[in-house]
Amino acid sequence: MVDGKYWNEKIETLPREEIRKLQLQKLKEQVKYCYTNSVFYRKKFDRIGLKPEDIQSFDDLRKIPFTVKADLKENYPYGMVAAPSDEIVEIHASSGTTGNQIVGAYTKNDMDIWQELMARSIYTTGGRPQDIIHIAYGYGLFTGGFGFHYGAQKIGARIVPMSGGMTQRQVKLMKDLDVTILACTPSFAVYLSETMLQEGIAPQRDLKLKRGIFGAEPWSQQMRQRIEKDLNLEAFDIYGLTELCGPGVSVECPEHNGLHVWEDHFIVEIIDSNTGEPLPDGQEGELVFTALSKTGLPVLRYRTFDISKITQEKCACGRTHARMLRVTGRSDDMLIIRGVNVFPSQIEFVVMQFPELATQYLIVLDRPGALDTFLVKVELTEQTQKNPQLDLKQLKQNIQQRIHITTGLTAEIEIAKPNELPRTDGKAKRVLDLRKGKM
Ligand SMILES: [Zn+2]
Incomplete structure (x- = not known):
């Protein structure tokens, strides 16, 4: 055996x-x-x-x-x-x-x-x-x-x-x-x-x-x-x-x-x-x-x-x-953002397409007024951080565009420094939904 x-x-x-x-x-x-x-x-x-x-x-x-x-x-x-x-x-x-x-x-x-x-x-x-x-x-x-x-x-x-x-x-x-x-x-x-x-x-x-x-x-x-x-x-x-x-x-x-x-x-x-x-x-x-x-x-x-x-x-x-x-x-992971169905895996799919980015990401949703805000925090790899030719503005735009193609929504992009986003020992937390109670 x-x-x-x-x-x-x-x-x-x-x-x-x-x-x-x-x-x-x-x-x-x-x-x-x-x-x-x-x-x-x-x-x-x-x-x-x-x-x-x-x-x-x-x-x-x-x-x-x-x-x-x-x-x-x-x-x-x-x-x-x-x-x-x-x-x-x-x-x-x-x-x-x-x-x-x-x-x-x-x-x-x-x-x-x-x-x-x-x-x-x-x-x-x-x-x-x-x-x-x-x-x-x-x-x-x-x-x-x-x-x-x-x-x-x-x-x-x-x-x-x-x-x-x-x-x-x-x-x-x-x-x-x-x-x-x-x-x-x-x-x-x-x-x-x-x-x-x-x-x-x-x-x-x-x-x-x-x-x-x-x-x-x-x-x-x-x-x-x-x-x-x-x-x-x-x-x-x-x-x-x-x-x-x-x-x-x-x-x-x-x-x-x-x-x-x-x-x-x-x-x-x-x-x-x-x-x-x-x-x-x-x-x-x-x-x-x-x-x-x-x-x-x-x-x-x-x-x-x-x-x-x-x-x-x-x-x-x-x-x-x-x-x-x-x-x-x-x-039950499905998010409804501005009336559109979005899975966190769709965002992950986009993030992974960029070799400049680490695999960590966080989706932050809020509703300060009548409309949902949709923020995607991504993180640079150590290597990208050291690259003097890095054009952050362009990178941001490219990520935004890909998310739009994938979900039909325009997200705000925030690029964090390497290891800035929180890590966990167990299951990763990918979504921070601050809209709860604001429906
Ligand atoms: Zn088999």
Whole structure:
């Protein structure tokens, strides 16, 4: 198993009809489990007269009402737990910005599956026992740090449980400990590469990094190229959310053509965000997941608000599990600026096109009078700053023009000095909306 191409060849290459058969069987059992053990789901089903035995096919799936984030918040902390209280062995929670946090409650079985899926995910990206994995996701309630820790432990790789913060110490340790895999958020990877530059560490010369496994926030293709170049590694995307287990729901394989969703434990659907209607493969919409194996805090048809596409086409890596396209935005991230829909990822797309600019940016919205103000703060790279030929006015104009082409809006541009914009250890803050309460 250790030297093969797959962590679990039988499951990862299971013919699609076998996967579907397994999913349907598990779905029926899971619906029954939820109805029997979760007060929340029993009420939900009873309200519309739905019985577990009504779910007999994949078409029946749509009879099950969606579960949403608000359900978890309203039933905080244990209202949606289905397992007996003494069977819950671990708690995690997501960093909610307002109100109650989203709590994940795990049974021993949930933990075993999570560890298995994280091992499978790291292995899929090429992680092996001889690797040294630097985990710079936060350790704590956030699922990132521990998720990677458990998975790397199962593989038998050497773990550097770094967590966030202390970037200078991080880059020194990456160098001294011969780290080969970096696991963190894409924005923290950028932060680390900037720190390396300041510390005189050249990844190509001084580090043994081979790959990076990045997730927990949407990032663009352009951001990925910058990270791969700056850190001299191959980047892999990983996806998950606390409501489902944490990271390890899906991961990119070396083909880099989407993320394989581990369908032996999850059913993935794409829906129209507005109507809730399921969409066919290849169409862009919102990801919805049903966790097939969870016993602690199970969720059926959970709406993620993450925008993606699904394909069941064969992948050259041999894995048969369906792929989701990398998530580039969330439908609840969408900004409405002067009546126009804008995604932060559109601004990121523009920023990344300018080699003069660092990857950090901040969108500031306000409404001092009747109209929204739309300011985009960008930042020069150290190199650009030193260039005597730099024409700031022209650069500003060019950025403004590209944003106008992309969004149809005229933004005010502010160019900051290198490292002037705030950095974070975890998920990057890209939007500062001061309009709240001024509607
Ligand atoms: Zn593949």
